Amino acid sequence: MAQYKVPVLPGDGIGPEIIVEGKKVIDAAGEKFGFDVDWIEYPHGADHYLETGELISEDSLKELSNYEAIYLGSIGDDRIEPGVLEKGILLAARFYFDQYINLRPIKLLEGVWCPIKDKTPKDVDFVVVRENTEDFYIGIGGRAKTGMSKDLLEVNRTLYNAKFGLDIETDSEEIAYQIGMISKEGTQRVMNYSFDLAETREKHVSSVDKANVLSDIYGFWREEFNTIAANHPDVKTDFNFVDAITMWFVKNPEWFDVVVTPNMFGDIITDLGAMVQGGLGLAPGGNINPNGTSMFEPIHGSAPKYKGQNKVNPIATIWAGAMLIEQLGEKEAADSIVSAIEKNILEAKVQTYDMGGSNGTSDVGDDIARILLEQ
Amino acid sequence: MAQYKVPVLPGDGIGPEIIVEGKKVIDAAGEKFGFDVDWIEYPHGADHYLETGELISEDSLKELSNYEAIYLGSIGDDRIEPGVLEKGILLAARFYFDQYINLRPIKLLEGVWCPIKDKTPKDVDFVVVRENTEDFYIGIGGRAKTGMSKDLLEVNRTLYNAKFGLDIETDSEEIAYQIGMISKEGTQRVMNYSFDLAETREKHVSSVDKANVLSDIYGFWREEFNTIAANHPDVKTDFNFVDAITMWFVKNPEWFDVVVTPNMFGDIITDLGAMVQGGLGLAPGGNINPNGTSMFEPIHGSAPKYKGQNKVNPIATIWAGAMLIEQLGEKEAADSIVSAIEKNILEAKVQTYDMGGSNGTSDVGDDIARILLEQ
Ligand SMILES: CC(C)[C@H](C(=O)O)[C@@H](O)C(=O)O
Numbered sequence: 016m017a018q019y020k021v022p023v024l025p026g027d028g029i030g031p032e033i034i035v036e037g038k039k040v041i042d043a044a045g046e047k048f049g050f051d052v053d054w055i056e057y058p059h060g061a062d063h064y065l066e067t068g069e070l071i072s073e074d075s076l077k078e079l080s081n082y083e084a085i086y087l088g089s090i091g092d093d094r095i096e097p098g099v100l101e102k103g104i105l106l107a108a109r110f111y112f113d114q115y116i117n118l119r120p121i122k123l124l125e126g127v128w129c130p131i132k133d134k135t136p137k138d139v140d141f142v143v144v145r146e147n148t149e150d151f152y153i154g155i156g157g158r159a160k161t162g163m164s165k166d167l168l169e170v171n172r173t174l175y176n177a178k179f180g181l182d183i184e185t186d187s188e189e190i191a192y193q194i195g196m197i198s199k200e201g202t203q204r205v206m207n208y209s210f211d212l213a214e215t216r217e218k219h220v221s222s223v224d225k226a227n228v229l230s231d232i233y234g235f236w237r238e239e240f241n242t243i244a245a246n247h248p249d250v251k252t253d254f255n256f257v258d259a260i261t262m263w264f265v266k267n268p269e270w271f272d273v274v275v276t277p278n279m280f281g282d283i284i285t286d287l288g289a290m291v292q293g294g295l296g297l298a299p300g301g302n303i304n305p306n307g308t309s310m311f312e313p314i315h316g317s318a319p320k321y322k323g324q325n326k327v328n329p330i331a332t333i334w335a336g337a338m339l340i341e342q343l344g345e346k347e348a349a350d351s352i353v354s355a356i357e358k359n360i361l362e363a364k365v366q367t368y369d370m371g372g373s374n375g376t377s378d379v380g381d382d383i384a385r386i387l388l389e390q
Numbered sequence: 391m392a393q394y395k396v397p398v399l400p401g402d403g404i405g406p407e408i409i410v411e412g413k414k415v416i417d418a419a420g421e422k423f424g425f426d427v428d429w430i431e432y433p434h435g436a437d438h439y440l441e442t443g444e445l446i447s448e449d450s451l452k453e454l455s456n457y458e459a460i461y462l463g464s465i466g467d468d469r470i471e472p473g474v475l476e477k478g479i480l481l482a483a484r485f486y487f488d489q490y491i492n493l494r495p496i497k498l499l500e501g502v503w504c505p506i507k508d509k510t511p512k513d514v515d516f517v518v519v520r521e522n523t524e525d526f527y528i529g530i531g532g533r534a535k536t537g538m539s540k541d542l543l544e545v546n547r548t549l550y551n552a553k554f555g556l557d558i559e560t561d562s563e564e565i566a567y568q569i570g571m572i573s574k575e576g577t578q579r580v581m582n583y584s585f586d587l588a589e590t591r592e593k594h595v596s597s598v599d600k601a602n603v604l605s606d607i608y609g610f611w612r613e614e615f616n617t618i619a620a621n622h623p624d625v626k627t628d629f630n631f632v633d634a635i636t637m638w639f640v641k642n643p644e645w646f647d648v649v650v651t652p653n654m655f656g657d658i659i660t661d662l663g664a665m666v667q668g669g670l671g672l673a674p675g676g677n678i679n680p681n682g683t684s685m686f687e688p689i690h691g692s693a694p695k696y697k698g699q700n701k702v703n704p705i706a707t708i709w710a711g712a713m714l715i716e717q718l719g720e721k722e723a724a725d726s727i728v729s730a731i732e733k734n735i736l737e738a739k740v741q742t743y744d745m746g747g748s749n750g751t752s753d754v755g756d757d758i759a760r761i762l763l764e765q
């Protein structure tokens with residue numbers, strides 16, 4: 016019998032409750048398909064930080080890097096300034112393990128209420144591949160008074176003057192700035208992944224950028240996209256400005272097959288995508304390093320106000336669990352979990368409030384595990 | 391009789407066709423309300439650029455600065471690399487005239503088909519105030535090989551190492567980067583405007599940011615928001631991460647009254663907002679400098695594939711025209727244009743294809759002008 020060791024970070028807020036359901040369903044799948052998972056719990060999150068001052072240490076990360084896949088609940092707590100936990104744990108892990116693919120399926124399941132008119136499951140079935148280690152997520156920035164500000168504004172003026180013959184004056188003495196960066200390797204690897212994925216699907220890759228304004232960073236993105244696209248003459252491609260793609264996600268989701276996007280825009284459009292597929296309670300994601308340690312999580316946050324109420328929908332987490340065991344090689348079990356989720360939704364007997372039901376988090380986990388074992 | 395001089399930049403693609411309808415309706419309003427507009431045409435756009443090599447000169451901008459309001463069609467052409475016209479004309483004007491407010495009403499008019507289920511005009515009626523001169527729109531960025539790259543990566547490493555005790559390695563030899571900047575004055579003035587606006591509405595201001603990741607630039611934004619909010623204790627406030635707000639725009643548009651947002655996020659969420667209000671054909675915007683030269687435009691682009699076909703919806707442009715004459719002090723005439731638009735839509739007799747009709751651009755302009763004169 017196959018044996019897997021999987022580290023679990025339940026995290027904050029509703030994290031622990033939903034992770035319990037995810038493990039429950041994976042354990043049921045193990046029973047059925049003949050594998051066993053040894054769950055190794057990690058305490059990192061808000062409470063641990065408040066108690067010990069530690070976010071996640073390099074030692075813990077090194078230890079975690081011995082595993083192929085981590086199961087993550089959710090990170091974030093109102094008691095702590097925004098960004099501290101997110102950057103110190105979630106982004107630290109994505110960067111440390113070089114999980115350069117953030118894979119987010121946008122799939123409207125049969126029986127799910129879609130907030131968009133006239134869209135059915137056949138219209139909403141695409142995948143967003145979000146670059147996950149670069150762009151504006153690198154965390155470089157700062158504040159400046161006169162010195163730096165004058166320099167930066169000088170660059171600005173020079174640039175506009177040179178390009179457009181203008182003389183723009185700004186004399187603020189206090190500024191904040193942020194720097195984004197993408198590299199050739201970082202861009203090419205996520206595009207290669209996207210084109211390879213499209214080859215197994217509808218052979219269509221849509222790129223997202225804002226090359227008409229953030230031309231330096233996203234002009235480069237476009238060039239690399241064209242380079243990689245040239246290796247896949249059978250794949251249809253298009254460029255989408257990030258502002259416009261928010262419209263198409265609502266109006267024409269059926270247009271998309273694989274969407275490849277820089278990190279920050281990917282963050283934004285996948286929340287919208289989650290809504291189009293029926294809500295955050297149904298949206299899973301995988302942070303993937305194909306040759307290293309990956310990490311699977313629901314894309315929703317820690318929803319502190321629902322903590323401990325056995326109220327929220329565990330489906331995103333259970334679905335992320337299916338992605339996790341697929342990564343471990345248990346494809347059949349993964350498919351079986353997704354089809355159990357689909358049956359639970361179609362039967363519409365055991366559902367949480369967000370889907371119009373009145374059951375608890377654990378009821379839904381139980382029901383999906385039951386269906387899985389029976390099917 | 392009041393006399394106004396208004397510069398017009400019809401621009402590219404469908405720009406000239408829709409601007410003709412906008413002028414037609416404003417002229418009708420002038421007839422009815424006793425004012426006269428002298429339209430001064432400017433040629434700037436793709437054709438002019440291809441013929442002369444000029445985008446827009448400082449002389450032209452200086453000349454334009456003698457006027458209170460400019461009427462703009464749309465800028466952008468497939469024959470030219472993305473960004474050249476947009477930055478060289480549209481953004482150059484926004485920056486040159488220091489039009490720090492980009493005002494975008496998101497209002498679902500009675501009779502308009504909303505793509506979101508269960509939402510009616512009373513649910514969709516808010517205003518986005520987009521900062522319009524700073525953030526990632528300043529156009530600072532570049533590419534680097536070893537030298538710069540090593541420096542930047544060094545900052546990155548140092549930052550992550552210091553903050554999180556990590557050692558992140560990246561060794562790309564070729565990168566592209568982009569810098570965003572916001573200033574204290576730039577942030578405060580757009581927030582003051584937003585709170586003043588909210589005082590005349592539902593007294594609720596929602597701020598947009600991504601302070602949990604782009605903490606340097608948007609942590610500063612939050613602080614300034616709190617500073618200005620303290621002067622308005624009667625105004626309800628909240629913070630929204632940009633990813634989450636795309637969901638709320640779809641799920642709970644009724645929540646919003648005034649939304650204040652940094653430039654780039656404002657670009658993204660107002661396209662989504664336009665979709666929620668029934669489509670880009672219905673979404674107007676104003677680039678406003680309350681003490682200088684403002685500029686009004688539809689928020690849609692130049693749609694080159696529809697150029698010269700008398701096909702697209704002129705309503706966004708006509709509505710932008712109403713905002714323009716309101717800025718000139720003709721509030722009654724402006725209201726009358728908006729109510730003529732509403733009647734045209736409710737009657738549903740003369741409509742372009744995007745609204746399910748089969749009429750042309752000019753038919754809709756004629757119809758709105760007729761209704762205006764008759765009402
Ligand atoms: C919590 C936050 C740092 C994170 C992100 O911005 O990537 C989240 O929004 C996500 O999409 O996974």
Ligand SMILES: CC(C)[C@H](C(=O)O)[C@@H](O)C(=O)O
Pocket residue numbers: 227228258466476477480481657689
């Ligand atoms: C054309 C483009 C430069 C512009 C922008 O990004 O501001 C447009 O999308 C808008 O929203 O007015």
